[in-house]
Amino acid sequence: MNEQNYRKGGYFRDLGRALVKGDIWVKLSTLLMGAGYFARKQIINGILMTLVEVVFIVLCVFYAAPNLAKFGTLGTVQLEQTFDPVTMQSTMNDYDNSFLILLNSVIALFIIVVFVLFYIHNIKTVYTLQVRKEKGLHINSFSEDLRALTNEKFHITLLTLPAIGVILMNILPILVLVAVAFTNYDQNHMPPNALFTWVGFRNFKNLFTNSITVTFGYAFKKVLGWTLIWAVFATATTFIGGILLAKLINSKTTKWPKFWRTLFIIAIAVPQFVTLLLVRNFFADNGIVNTICTNIGLTGFLQNIGLVSKSLTYIPFLTSPGWAKFTIIIINIWVGIPYQMLIATGVLMNIPEDQIESAKIDGASPFQIFWKITMPYILFIQGPALITDFVKNINNFNVIYLLTQDVFVTKDQLLANSNAKEVDLLVTWLFRLTNEYYNYKMASVIGIIVFIICAVFTLLSFTRLIRGNREEDFR
Amino acid sequence: MKHPIRDFFKHVLLTILAVIWLIPILWLFVTAFSGYKGINTAHFFPDSWSLDNFKQILIRPDSVVQYGVWFKNTLIIAIFSCLISTIFVVMVSYAMSAMRFNGRKQIMSGSIILNMFPGPLLMIAIYFILKSLGLTNSHLGMIIVYSAGSGLGFLIVKGFMDTIPASLREAARLEGASEAKIFTSVVVPLCKPIIVYQIISSFLIPWGDFVFAKLMLNSGISTDWTVAIGLYNMLNKSLINKYFSVFCAGGLLISIPISILFVLMQKCYVEGVTGGAVKG
Incomplete structure (x- = not known):
């Protein structure tokens, strides 16, 4: 002692x-x-x-x-x-x-x-x-x-x-x-041929500046906006979709639940880069989906109601900003729901039956049971994981990069000046800045900003992650 | 209460959904067997069928297609990084779960925050650090990239170890076993399902990773590549019209073992999490 x-x-x-x-x-x-x-x-x-x-x-x-x-x-x-x-x-x-x-x-x-x-x-x-x-x-x-x-x-x-x-x-x-982030390390200051040095907060200032020569302020606002919209949509759609699909498969009246589950697992078991690259060609401007859409008259219909410009003979699934964002979210639903379904299946199995039984006796409809008992329970269990998913989606490099790299070309000159695109997330923008334009200083600044955003959301969830586990239960 | 009509529609809905989810996979499958090398944009099913894409991938490597070499590269990287990461994760999990030492909580909180720090952000810095060590364009470098930081991903295995009753370890200690002995002969054998899960999931990373590999193996020498970069390269604008079907065949070939491992991994995960160890 x-x-x-x-x-x-x-x-x-x-x-x-x-x-x-x-x-x-x-x-x-x-x-x-x-x-x-x-x-x-x-x-x-x-x-x-x-x-x-x-x-x-x-x-x-x-x-x-x-x-x-x-x-x-x-x-x-x-x-x-x-x-x-x-x-x-x-x-x-x-x-x-x-x-x-x-x-x-x-x-x-x-x-x-x-x-x-x-x-x-x-x-x-x-x-x-x-x-x-x-x-x-x-x-x-x-x-x-x-x-x-x-x-x-x-x-x-x-x-x-x-x-x-x-x-x-x-x-x-x-x-x-x-x-x-505090240096001027970029394509004009590349060791070993050139030196770079400290510049203080100039890069951070640049990120919020909008002028004739510097368009990072404009690009940053746009990219950040889309990153957050994307993260909210990607998280929410796959989360809710996953629960609904899990409910559908695990419902007592559904036959062969294992068979259905396996079908959906097959779709995600194939490596993501294979499926995403494949789907990207599926939805290409002259791809198979467009051929089918033209044949059944969908392209013409969309042109008539103004969703597709008259000058195009195809639906620009991955080539116009609005359509690309829509398609990316849809494809992400395809990618994400089976994962969420697997997780939700585990959670649904542990739902306290007695609550649902007593609610049934009280005459609650299945709809009420779902929204008043099942959903709150899942949200309670999955809350921290939801925030983790949100952070992961902010950094969902694969989906965006594999679907849009070499396919999507921006027409917005101000964005192009900063090497950004409408469909970029902060991470893909950062990756392009380094990998193609050697603009390390700005990439580092963006990296720090992303870290701060992620850290805030992470801190929200991690206190519960630590407290919420059953560490001392068996001691 | 039975609702035959509602049940019927439920199954119709499931069928429709399953078809939607499987269409791209089906397309991958049929295109792989296509007799035409580029993208068939007119029809879903190929006009002519052939096994030539598989022959090209397996038997006739050319400057673009080096599938055998890529497969070997990826396999070597996967095996070593999977060994290292699994050992790291199990070691860290045991320290965090079974031992009580000063600063444990702080280390755990710190690791969770660090682990949330997304990989793509650090890539540039990691690239330069490895470059100054002369490890870019080398498989050793890739193994380090995939496994060195793996100790942070201990939450799942630790969560499993937490369910192993402390009394088991206590009993072993009373019989004179050291902490190391308890770790290797009591706890690790009990953790088999979750360790298998860990092994498979870390084995799968190099097969699915694309970003790091593209950044680190940038010499342009196709015999250095992993499967992911090799396949991506086939979809280059100048190559896609000659190699799209070959890409599908390659993607299909790699998907088969990966899917099997993936399904196995899910099974182990469910077993590990729901079954628990010896409770009580």
Whole structure:
């Protein structure tokens, strides 16, 4: 129980106590990290800690310092090639690569922060060792420390590798993304041939500016608007559709529910990029659907009521802004409903029967039961998942990209100036900005904006996600 | 109370819906067997039937169609990334579910937020990080892309592990088993259905992913590609009229194993979630 007492108090109060009450060895540990271990005869621990310190110092001198020195300017020496007529070879000067400086600086800063945390933790550990020794408690040998890693400290063993992966794939990229948003990294400033540098909040300002040269303000408003409309429609239609389909299939009077369910699952089991690319050709301007529509006179009818322009001989399913948005939502219903049906099936199975029974006895119609009992119950269970779906739809790259890339061409000059299209979501716009136009600065800004939007919605749902699970039920 | 007419219409409605949902799949199927290489825009069913598209894909690779190589590439990437992600996810799930340590809740909340951070947004940065490590246009790079961050997706497996009674672990501990031993010999065997679910779902990712692969394997050398990019490339404006049926045949071939795995995965998921482990 004694150990518990040392844990009490704030993070910094613990550190302060360790530094004030610690003996000479603890104090020495602030310089030589292994010192405290040597004093308690934990020789191997001491050597390891000192080694960590040495490695860190070497990293600082040879990696962090040279990069961080240029972090303020992101490099000043432009690439120059000099041709040597004697050797017939061109040599390059010792140029600065702005992106590598940025990336390495971010990594270096990250390592420094992690080291500082580790360093503080070390001082506290060393102090704990001192206290244990003073009280005559057992001090682990190195092999006992190792064994603890498969026992009470097993979580460290389990989490180390996955954590490194997450740092590499999630945390560092986020930090780099944020940093690039404050630079002028674009097609005119591409390392290694050119340098880029810090520009403060200029890119953020550009995103909300509307002028003759900068049309990002206009494009951003349009794309954001469509992104939100899309996310609402895509989430709502598939959610409701999925519940209705699940009700239809699972109703007691429906024969062969498994057979029907399998039919719908087949449609989503085929990889999405295959079906979406296929459907896109299905609905092409000169595609099969248009042939059929012309044959049965639908195209003519739509022309007569003004939904299709007279100058066209086909229905522009994926080529005019209005039609494309409509078609995309419809196709997404096709893609999304079977998934939602599967989820809804699980939820419907767990609906408390007694409530429905008693409602029936009270004379409620099936319609009333659905809206007054089933729907509220599903919404209660699925509420957080609904928000998660909404966030996923904001970032539904696949559906939009695979359906419209190379097919939809915008006629809106203001949008085209910002490399956006009417049917773009923020993510597809961002992807095109980077992949085709190398406009990394604006893409990063858009990325940050999307993150903020998603984070707000996520925060709404995640408190319930954590609280709502049955973590402690069986403990 | 029986409503024969209503039941009849219910089944008619289901039939109509099923037909709508299966039309594109049917189109994929019949076009794959078409004797005509481009898109048949006049008729739903092909005018002539042939197996040539499959022959072209399986036996006669050309500069555009390297299906065998793509399949092998995707398979290698899928196997390794599935192994790594499954191990990561199971490890993280156990730490979060069975162990109690300082900062656990904070790590969990942080992971949920990080996991919500959409992949496409980070792609550029990931691309540059891997590029500076020299890992773009390499399968190792793809494996890292698909598996390194997978530890964040622990919610489903952790939820399953939460249903394993703590008393089981307690009993093992009393018999002197270490935490590692409990993990490998008590908990993991009990989690079989959900682990199978995890294995299949992470195995399927490289087959369906298109964006990351397109960004990372951008050298233009078709023997580096995965199936998804290879098939997408066939629908290039200059190629589509010669390769659309071949695309359908390729899509159909890949869909068969994927669909089977997908259905299997759904089954495991339902088993895992509804069946639970040994409750009580």
